[in-house]
Amino acid sequence: MALACIADTVVTLTDEAQLDTFMANYVEDVEHRQPLFVLSGGSNVLLPAQLNATVLQPQMRGINVTAQTDSYVDIEVMAGENWHDLVMHTVAQGWYGLENLALIPGLTGAAPVQNIGAYGVQLEDSLQYVRAYHLPTQTWHQLTAADCEFGYRDSLFKRHPNTWLISRVGFRLHTDATKVLASYGDVQTVAQSYAKQQGRKQPAPADVMHAIIDIRQQKLPDPKQLPNCGSFFQNPIIPQAQFTALQARYPAIVGYAMPEAKMKVAAGWLIEQASLKGGGIAPIITHQQQALVLTNHAPYQATQDDVAAAQRYIADVVYQNFTIQLSREPVWVNADGSIGYDEHEV
Numbered sequence: 638m639a640l641a642c643i644a645d646t647v648v649t650l651t652d653e654a655q656l657d658t659f660m661a662n663y664v665e666d667v668e669h670r671q672p673l674f675v676l677s678g679g680s681n682v683l684l685p686a687q688l689n690a691t692v693l694q695p696q697m698r699g700i701n702v703t704a705q706t707d708s709y710v711d712i713e714v715m716a717g718e719n720w721h722d723l724v725m726h727t728v729a730q731g732w733y734g735l736e737n738l739a740l741i742p743g744l745t746g747a748a749p750v751q752n753i754g755a756y757g758v759q760l761e762d763s764l765q766y767v768r769a770y771h772l773p774t775q776t777w778h779q780l781t782a783a784d785c786e787f788g789y790r791d792s793l794f795k796r797h798p799n800t801w802l803i804s805r806v807g808f809r810l811h812t813d814a815t816k817v818l819a820s821y822g823d824v825q826t827v828a829q830s831y832a833k834q835q836g837r838k839q840p841a842p843a844d845v846m847h848a849i850i851d852i853r854q855q856k857l858p859d860p861k862q863l864p865n866c867g868s869f870f871q872n873p874i875i876p877q878a879q880f881t882a883l884q885a886r887y888p889a890i891v892g893y894a895m896p897e898a899k900m901k902v903a904a905g906w907l908i909e910q911a912s913l914k915g916g917g918i919a920p921i922i923t924h925q926q927q928a929l930v931l932t933n934h935a936p937y938q939a940t941q942d943d944v945a946a947a948q949r950y951i952a953d954v955v956y957q958n959f960t961i962q963l964s965r966e967p968v969w970v971n972a973d974g975s976i977g978y979d980e981h982e983v
C-alpha cells in the first residue's frame with residue numbers, strides 16, 4: 638500500500654543460522670528487547686507510521702529438488718523466493734500445480750500464512766510441509782499440511798501472528814501437462830486461445846498461467862504503479878433472509894450460496910452500488926475499474942490513519958445503504974507490531 642512507516646530495527650535474515658544467533662541474544666537482552674514482527678514482501682500489511690518493534694525479514698533464497706519420479710517432483714523453496722517467479726520457474730520446468738496462483742504478489746514464506754488462493758486453487762493443494770521457527774520457544778519445527786490447520790485464507794500462522802517464522806516450504810508438484818484447472822471464471826476462453834496459438838487442442842498449464850496473468854493484469858492495478866493491497870474488503874456473509882429482502886430491492890445483487898442458509902455477497906458490488914467507485918477519502922481511493930481495491934495516491938506520504946479514515950467512510954456508506962458491515966482483508970499492524978484483524982479496532 639506504500640504507507641509511510643519507520644521501524645525501530647530491521648533484521649534481514651539470509652540464512653537460518655542468523656535467526657538462531659539473533660534469538661539467543663534477543664532472549665538474553667530482557668531490558669532492551671522489543672516485540673518482534675515478521676515481514677516478507679509487505680503486500681498484505683497496513684503498517685503504522687511508527688513501528689516500535691524489531692522487524693524480522695526472512696530473505697533466504699533457494700529452490701531445491703528433494704525427490705523426483707515419473708509423475709511428481711518434490712521441491713523445497715526458501716522463504717525469500719518471490720512467489721510469482723517461483724510459479725513461472727516451476728511451469729517452465731514442467732512441474733505443475735501452482736500455475737493458477739500466478740501473479741500473486743509477495744514472497745514464498747508468507748504464502749502459507751493466508752493459504753493463498755486464486756482461480757479454484759489454494760496453496761494447501763500442493764503444500765507438503767513447512768519448516769518454521771517457533772519464536773516463543775526458539776525451536777525449529779517441520780509442520781505437515783495438517784499441522785498448518787489451513788482454512789479459507791486462513792492457517793495456524795495467521796491465527797497466531799508473530800509466533801512462527803516460516804523459513805522453507807515443501808511442495809509436491811505433478812508432471813502431467815494434461816491435468817489443469819482451466820474452467821474457473823473467464824480463464825477457459827483466454828487459456829483456450831493461448832492453447833490454439835501453440836497448436837494445442839487443450840490448454841496446458843503454461844496456457845492457464847498466461848491466461849491468468851493476462852486476466853489479473855486487466856482486472857487489478859499493479860501495486861508497483863498504483864499502490865494497493867489487492868482486495869481490501871472481505872466478501873460479507875449474510876443470512877439468506879436478508880439477501881432475499883435485498884434482492885427484492887436490487888435484482889442485480891451478486892451473491893453465492895453458503896452453508897447454513899447464508900449468502901456470500903460481492904463486496905465490490907456493494908461498494909459500486911453505494912456510488913463509491915472512484916470514491917473514498919483522498920489520497921485513499923477505490924479503483925475506477927475495481928471498487929474492491931483501495932489505492933494510495935500519495936505513496937510513502939499517506940499513513941495508516943488515512944487508510945483507516947477511507948475504510949471507515951466506505952464501510953459506513955455501505956452500511957447505510959445495505960445494513961451490511963464490511964470487514965477489512967489485509968493485515969492491520971499496530972504500533973507495537975501486534976495484529977488487529979477487526980476493522981472495529983481501527
Ligand SMILES: Cc1cc2nc3c(=O)[nH]c(=O)nc-3n(C[C@H](O)[C@H](O)[C@H](O)COP(=O)(O)OP(=O)(O)OC[C@H]3O[C@@H](n4cnc5c(N)ncnc54)[C@H](O)[C@@H]3O)c2cc1C
Nearest residue numbers: 675677678679680681742743744746747753754803866867
Ligand atoms: C494486487 C494484489 C493481489 C493479490 N491477490 C491475491 C490473491 O489472488 N490471493 C491471495 O490469497 N492473496 C492475494 N493478495 C495478498 C498477498 O499477495 C498475499 O497475502 C501474499 O502471500 C503476501 O505476501 P508478502 O510476502 O507480501 O507478505 P507480507 O505482506 O509481508 O506479510 C503478510 C502476513 O504474513 C506474515 N508473514 C510474512 N512472512 C512470514 C514468514 N516467513 N513467516 C511467518 N509469517 C510471515 C506477516 O507477519 C503478515 O502478517 C494480493 C495482494 C495484492 C497487493
